[in-house]
Amino acid sequence: MLSWGFRMALAGTVPVLWGLATGRITEAVWITLTAESVSWVELKGSFTWRLRALFAAAMLAIVAAILGSVTGNNLLLGCICMFGVAFISTLLKNIGDRASGLAICFYMLFIVCNAFPAASPAEMQHRAVLIVIGAVWPLLVGLVASAFLPEQEPFRRHIAIIWRSIASLADAVSKSDTRAGYTGRLADVYKKEGEVRAALDSSFEFYSQTAHHASRRDNKKYQLIMLRKTAGLVAVNVIAMGDEMEHIAVHKLDQALRIKAAALFGALREAAGRMSAYVITMNPEEKLLTVSQISRLRRLTALIRTWQLPNDTREAQAITRILQLTGRTINLLENAILRVEQLDGDKPVFRSYSLIKTSFIYTPRYLWRNLQVLFNINTFTFRYALRSAIAATAALFIYKWYNIDHGYWMPFSLMIVIQPYFGATFKKARDRMAGTLLGVIAGSALLHLPQGMHLQEVILFFTFVLMVYYVKRNYAISAFFITLNLVLLFNIEATYSNMLMVMRVISTVGGSLLAVAAGWLLLPTWDKNLLPGYMAKAVQANFDYFIKTFFAPDGHTNWTRMKRLAESGNSNAFDSFNRYMQEPGTHKSEAWYDLITCNVRVTRNLNNMHMEHDEKKANDTIAPLPAQQQKIAECHALFGIVLNRIHSLYPGIAPSQPIAATHTSNTLFVLNDTQMMSLEKMIVELKAMQADLELQPDKTAKQ
16 A cells, blocks of 8 residues: 555656646646546556556546546536446446546546636647646556566465455454453454455455466466465464354463463464565565464464363363364465475566567457446446436536536545445545545645745655555545645645635535435435345355265365355355444344354354365275264255245345255265264254244344
């Protein structure tokens, strides 16, 4: 985020300095606004991905600026184009990180240029030149910044984020507690587990090749793919430790043992955190620190093994299981270090990238595939895009019709604030209004600084950095620095006035309130209606995972893919539940939380079975036992009951695939004691889900 912020600061500040030096402030402001718009595109993934994003942003900036400039004097044309720009921008935002910056670039320049249309063909030509310069300048800054990056650093950065999220997960697991009143800590474990899943999904978005299909011919890429898989397996172990922690009354353990256990999880957290740093830097010093934490983890494990375990059999088994999982995690951490060592350095992009590749970044096949993704409009995306387009058009019409001075902040704020869900829209509106008001106050105070010291220009530079740094961490703070940035920018152009800032606040508040009203009244999307569908798909994903595990001949060769799909389904359901609880209304069903957590535990137990299978010896060919077959059949029957019950309660929402009617009756491998225990736990969770669905059908159906 800091590198992104400094890239935007460089792209936005240099034109301002040029304008101050040459006296061409107005031209400099147009270049800066365009450069800032293009710089909102986050550069992720490989160098080729970055090229595509920058070229797309530059092209969209030019198109949007010209379209806004030529329609600004005609209210009808302006509203029609605003509708189209807002609709397409919303579709871009809905694609994800790769395109959300493109959306900002597109609607930001259209709205600003529409507010200040070209008065003559000569002025239009002059502005077009400035816009092209403003679009090309940040493109060059981004290319130069990316050209000196190590070739594999973007992939390593994605993997490092996974390791960092694992460190946070280990910290949450260490603080989990099953006592009454401590449910927030267990919920935090689910939240951190979702962050690990999000980090993995983000990595697969840009680097979709899996370990199953990786080729050893490209050694660096192969090692990175395997390193990502290793991180995913460590996350499975940490989550399994969290499951075992639920069986331990930590507050009743011997104090010395509690201290050792806390140190164990602390070492695990530090080892994952140090691994994150080592993956990024590849420095010997970071490797030494990582190895030191792994050694500490091994010593603590050995020390706890010699300790007198609690008399409670269940607690003793849970502690023993945690130590076993820790041992496996140590092996995976050591394997990860070996993977990084085999990368053998990383050359800068300019030494490894062939310029001939640039001519193929926008092949017809690629363009067609992206257009298909963009216009793959389902009911949800269509409603969101249509809501945004109608609301933005209304905002543009209001400020144009009533000739509100600098009222273009109304549609601009609306497009920033409006989100797919009402709760998210309301939160962003609140943050933006607060940040804008404080930014205006701070900016007005800063204008009294001495002019000759150029402090305002220095502060302008850092506002670029900080508004990017906080945009995903805390939007209220980001909005504060965005407002401060614009106050200083307007002052440099000598058009600042107190009334201008008052109108900016009023327009921002008006656009934010209009976004909230649109989310409430205009084609609203409520999670009370969406949650059942997410829940049904999550259960279906677990059922598919179960079938792949026990009845497919190759069930263990690519099990991480099924794991990923099941965990993504659980994350979608959990996110939907959180939004549902924030929606207006007093009657909320907590039954959904129980169903989701039970389903999450089913996924975890399936993961544990596969982890155990991977630990078995290759010559383990014992035939499956009848008792095992009976338990699996029971589990299969319970899955069918749960799925059918969900379908009967919500007939309008069906999973992506129908319930399989028949499967092979015999599994292909034997389960050990740990796997049988996981199977027993699955049966318990499925029975709990069945009971929840049967005991609360009326209350749940109403929700």
